[in-house]
Amino acid sequence: MxxxxxxxxxxxxxxxxxxxxxxxxxxxxxxxxxxxxxxxxxxxxxxxxxxxxxxxxxxxxxxxxxxxxxxxxxxxxxxxxxxxxxxxxxxxxxxxxxxxxxxxxxxxxxxxxxxxxxxxxxxxxxxxxxxxxxxxxxxxxxxxxxxxxxxxxxxxxxxxxxxxxxxxxxxxxxxxxxxxxxxxxxxxxxxxGTRPTTTYQPFPGAAWFRRNPTSPIVTAMGKRLVAVGCSAYTDGPGPRWTESDRRSYAKWQHKLGYTGTAADGWPGATSWAALKVPYTKEVRRTRGGADG
The missing domain is CATH 3.40.80.10 (Peptidoglycan recognition protein-like)
Known part of the structure; x- marks a missing residue:
């Protein structure tokens, strides 16, 4: 359902x-x-x-x-x-x-x-x-x-x-x-069975963000959030996932029309695809994650 x-x-x-x-x-x-x-x-x-x-x-x-x-x-x-x-x-x-x-x-x-x-x-x-x-x-x-x-x-x-x-x-x-x-x-x-051909970063998985990763992907995501006017950063963004990243991502979810728990700042596959984070090779992906 x-x-x-x-x-x-x-x-x-x-x-x-x-x-x-x-x-x-x-x-x-x-x-x-x-x-x-x-x-x-x-x-x-x-x-x-x-x-x-x-x-x-x-x-x-x-x-x-x-x-x-x-x-x-x-x-x-x-x-x-x-x-x-x-x-x-x-x-x-x-x-x-x-x-x-x-x-x-x-x-x-x-x-x-x-x-x-x-x-x-x-x-x-x-x-x-x-x-x-x-x-x-x-x-x-x-x-x-x-x-x-x-x-x-x-x-x-x-x-x-x-x-x-x-x-x-x-x-x-x-x-x-x-x-x-x-x-x-x-x-x-x-x-x-394949991901769309793209120069953008595939979704790392919901669990990946919950582990508070340190990765250039987090930096790339933060820069995109700043670019689309959804920054809650006081400094950065940087490679370590922080509360500022989560609050910035929540702004992005609200901008897409999400509300409630779907706009809690934890990335989901659809909102991530819409953000168009530039591709970087460094990531070990795990699957999963509803949107948000």
Whole structure:
């Protein structure tokens, strides 16, 4: 069970995965939360739009189905257009058996059962611009964007690739998206087996910071915190993790939109990726850590 990422953390996770993002209007607060709950989130659902002018359609909706119709639209050129965030009208009711399989890491049934669970509550929804007629192609850049956005959310939540499903796997009412999901999940799993290609420092792990390390990574992090206007330092930053580092990092978490215990100053994977700490070879990494 997972609490949805904040809008800022969601955007940061996409960018950390190498996604090209375009933001539209007040996307971060444009949602359907007033008519139902958003979360706990259990996975990612992929769709195709079955139309053109997809960004505008997915932002505003259509008669009888108000927008937003997803959190983002994946254009043919691979650009990911952020159009809403929170509960969106993308999934509708779907199979309890599929929901339970996604939630527990089991194998979904070959054919969905009766519609019983509100997918708008439990899934991040992405629309991929395509007519869905079997003739409209999915360019390589667009499929790569689908792979990246799904992997970004799986990485942020600590999910495996089997948390990513198609609308057609959710309910017998739908046929989208019109590409093989087994192939897409294989691509996502392969991406999750590696870290994004980057010149930035990989996340050392939550436990690493709790040991009060002395490392040039701490210095590099502190310099980045100063650069983004989140300094609580009276001197430094230096290589030894101190209370000043923790208070500075808490400022960064607040800037990303985190609150409460998620903004306690102890680094987490998503906020770390968004900080873009320059790479240094010196670190022995341990895995783990929720965000913050």
């Amino acid at each position: 997972s609490t949805p990422l904040s809008a800022a953390a969601f955007r940061a996770a996409l960018r950390a995965e190498g996604v090209t993002v375009a933001e539209h209007g007040t996307w971060s607060t444009h949602n359907r939360d007033s008519v139902g709950s958003w979360g706990p989130v259990q996975g990612v659902m992929l769709h195709h739009t079955a139309g053109t002018d997809s960004v505008n359609l997915c932002r505003t909706g259509r008669p009888g189905l108000p927008g937003p119709l997803c959190v983002a639209v994946l254009a043919k050129d691979g650009t990911v257009h952020l159009v809403g965030y929170g509960r969106t009208n993308h999934a509708g009711l779907g199979s309890r058996a599929v929901y339970d399989a996604v939630r527990t890491g089991g194998t979904p049934p070959a054919r969905p059962g009766a519609d019983a669970v509100d997918g708008n509550t439990h899934f991040y929804g992405f629309e991929i611009e395509n007519l869905g007629n079997g003739r409209d192609p999915y360019p390589a850049a667009q499929l790569e964007a689908a792979e990246k956005v799904a992997a970004a959310l799986c990485r942020a939540h600590g999910w495996a690739a089997d948390r990513v499903i198609a609308h057609k796997e959710w309910t017998t009412r739908k046929i989208d998206p019109s590409f093989p999901m087994a192939v897409m999940r294989t691509r996502i799993a392969a991406r999750l």
